[in-house]
Amino acid sequence: MDGRVPPTPLPPPPQPLLALAEYMFPCINPHLLPSTPLLHPPALMPQTLDPQQFAIDMDWFSLLSGSNKFADHQPSPTNASSSIRGDNNGGEEAKNGGRSCNKKVGKTRKAIPPRIAFHTKSADDILDDGYRWRKYGQKAVKNSGHPRSYYRCTHHTCTVKKQIQRLSTDSSIVVTTYEGIHNHPCEKLMETLTPLLRQLQLLSGF
């Protein structure tokens, strides 16, 4: 994230933002960090981002409730193979999509993986969230003039995916949907945070 900080500190609801930080960067515990703009989502976004246009679409209830799906979710070959379809309409596995011979064994619906979607006003499709992604597909989406791109985290043990698509109604807005939780540190974030945390430790006498 290159230490990007929004032009003006925003007064967002703290809980969702902490949850968001937790979700995106499970390698750190935001509750232990000072409540500075560091973890504010726009700080993670490209400089072209207009904070006024920043929005998050997510299932806050499930995120913040005790039965936190995110907390329960551990990326694994099993649950990570569930699929997204449209919104949370219980999309089944269009996985194996392809030529894989993994026929479904039962009719039980797979758990919907944790997802979080960002609306960002940006000229760049790909937001630099600190992780490395590999594109594995692109699809034209109905009722949208813009294709949807599919990315996977390149970390060998990580099964997190994300989809990127521009709004049909406002092509300046990019919708980035994350699925799953990273099970490894975010290199860029740690690069940025390490010196800060070190200073904090020094200042606090540790």
Add this chain to the structure above:
DNA sequence: CGAATTTGACCTGCGC
């Protein structure tokens, strides 16, 4: 030359 991206084919679920 290896890694990343592109792109058409294929699979699955859903609605009719």
Add this chain to the structure above:
DNA sequence: GCGCAGGTCAAATTCG
């Protein structure tokens, strides 16, 4: 059962 839409695979292509 059929067609559509979404998601993924993997060969081909491009890039560094």
